[in-house]
Amino acid sequence: MSEQNFNSLANLSPFELKDKLIAAASSDTERLMLNAGRGNPNFLATLPRRAFLTLGEFAIRESERSYSFLDSGFGGLPERDGIVQRFEAFAAHQDHGEGVTFLRSTISYVKDRLGLDRDAFLYEMVGAFLGCTYPTPPRMLSHTEEIVKAYLIQEMFGPLKSDGEFSIFATEGGTAAMTYIFQSLAVNALIQPGDKIAMATPIFSPYLEIPVLAEYGLDIVDIRMDRTADWQLPDEEIAKLLDPAIKVFCLVNPSNPPSSKLSDAVLDKLAELVSAQRPDLIIVTDDVYGTFADDFVSLFAKCPRNTLCVYSFSKFFGATGWRLGAIALHHENIIDELIAAQTETEKSATDARYVTLTSEPRKLAFIDRLVADSRAVALNHTAGLSGPQQLQMALFALNALMDRLDRYKDAAKQLIRRRYQTLYRNIGVTADYQPNDVNYYSLIDLQEISKELYGAQFQAWFIEQDIGTAFLFRLAEETGVVLLPGKGFEVVDTSARVSLANLTGFQYEAIGKATRRVIDEYYESFTATQR
Incomplete structure (x- = not known):
């Protein structure tokens, strides 16, 4: 893509530019595309999802109590009276998996820590799963x-x-x-x-x-x-x-x-x-x-x-x-x-x-x-x-x-922080951790990295060339790596946003190496102008 065409993309939202970068990165069908542009995590909480499914099974049984005589896949609205006792009977006949254990804990927790009525809580949750009535109040259950x-x-x-x-x-x-x-x-x-x-x-x-x-x-x-x-x-x-x-x-x-x-x-x-x-x-x-x-x-x-x-x-x-x-x-x-x-x-x-x-x-x-x-x-x-x-x-x-030891939270934080270190180690620069850092994303400051790797003269040349968008397309076309421009988020320095949540550690290693490769190629262009 010509420099003029790069300029025509300057006003696009970074999330719209992303699609064009993906197209460039996908041009080589033999190569794996690595899209670190959007922050959709590749990890998730499984326990509350298990609980959702388990509650769903109980909710269906509650619904079937109303019209079981029809024998036609017909259900009705759940009944509040005695719903916790019926759940305990249901739970006693399950395999005591994580979903059942979690739900039993929630019934205890909401009463003990939040002062909620157990039957009213479970009745609301069962009705919510079934989706059989308008949510009331509309603002929030x-x-x-x-x-x-x-x-x-x-x-x-x-x-x-x-x-x-x-x-x-x-x-x-x-x-x-x-x-x-x-x-x-x-x-x-x-x-x-x-x-x-x-x-x-x-x-x-x-x-x-x-x-x-x-x-x-x-x-x-x-x-x-x-x-x-x-x-x-x-x-x-x-x-x-x-x-x-x-x-x-x-x-x-x-x-x-x-x-x-x-x-x-x-x-x-x-x-x-x-x-x-x-x-x-x-x-x-x-x-x-x-x-x-x-x-x-x-x-x-x-x-x-x-x-x-x-x-x-x-x-x-x-x-x-x-x-x-x-x-x-x-x-x-x-x-x-x-x-x-x-x-x-x-x-x-x-x-x-x-x-x-x-x-x-x-x-x-x-x-x-x-x-x-x-x-x-x-x-x-x-x-x-x-x-x-x-x-x-x-x-x-x-x-x-209910996660008293913060096990899920600590695992999530450690995962993305390890990826952060992996990324910068493979670019070849030190990634110092500051107390306020979160690392869900990182701004790869291409100007500062250029200086750290090859000195102030190269940094000045890099800035003068105004190659932020060109850098991203070159990275996409040559290596299959997709990052978003920092400029679209109102960042002053020439930079790229990378999500540290949606790929594997091995892939962040590849992104680091690919980023370094393109910086090195620009340095070769710079040294050619100095001869």
Whole structure:
């Protein structure tokens, strides 16, 4: 592909460019393509899936009790009374496998640790599996909400105390959560065309692409992380948030693609700024990678009044295909306060929007407006995540809550961190581990690696050539390796994003060697110009 053609691809989303890189990498049918561009993990949690299947068998038997006389594959709605006793009888006749043991433990756990009624819990789970009734409430099943709430407190709050006074909206993955948040902020006049929205960059590219769409028309302000300080936010960048024209601040923490969590010091500075000088600032924190970090604390815990938390079960539990996400918002929050303080004209507009839901639309909480807006309001009664999805979400959350020794979590973290070391060892450079590193992704800084391998003159030449996209296509065409451009995530240096979650250790060794091979070829071109 010519340089001119490379330039024509500069504005593509990295996830759209990925398809063209895959095509280039697939040109040699005799060679294995290694796609490390997208972060779909190749590991997953098996125990909560076993439990799902086991509960399914029990749920079918419960359904068949109602119409067994028809003898025609006909079932009915389960009955709540005595359901735990019937499950114990069912479990006694099973092979005592992991699924049965897990489910028996959950029934004990939700009563002892969460104060839930065992029969009500199991009845909800059985009905969720069967999917035989509309999920009620639409926002989230009540017992599932309490379970996921406990999970988020465990994973997002660290040592900080939570009063638990927040609500959750179960969504079709984290991407649906993002969509719903922007939609509801806009229709409730909390963001309007021409407003400023701040982004902690580098960041997951859709956060850069959504605000500039015609329906939002927002002006993005970069709050840029410092690569030389392990991708933390410098004081001068945090200070940009003092601008009252900035209505919303979005961040992914731990970051994507640098894959570093914000330090306690940075979180404290953000919390102090918001508390003392920007109490009106709306914060959206996407914490999908928080469970891979050591001692993680979310801004949702540090700034509870101002923060919407987006979480997805997709990465940690290997569940991208399940589409399981959540939006969490504290009951006392700035968004509802801003809505209450709007002009009469603005309130009248939203009155008309939500009047079919309640006789007092002005009292409708923002979290419930999210639910309604997700189904264009008119279909609010059929909003929300399906029952089977919510069941699997609850089982994932319970798996983490009951894993007292963090065996699954430690195994997942060790797996991706070993791959990180393997990758850089085979490029030929040292990969130092920093306390805030997560390593789900890594940004291969081609400029810095060029300097480390062959000196400052080669680095200067490498930068001058502006070969970021060309490098990726050359890597794909010559070696079959697919990486994504750092530029698409608002990274300044010429770099490539590699996922450390979706291939084997042996394959990351091959990616490291392939990357080094292409760098060496560019160095040969450089030395030819010096003769």
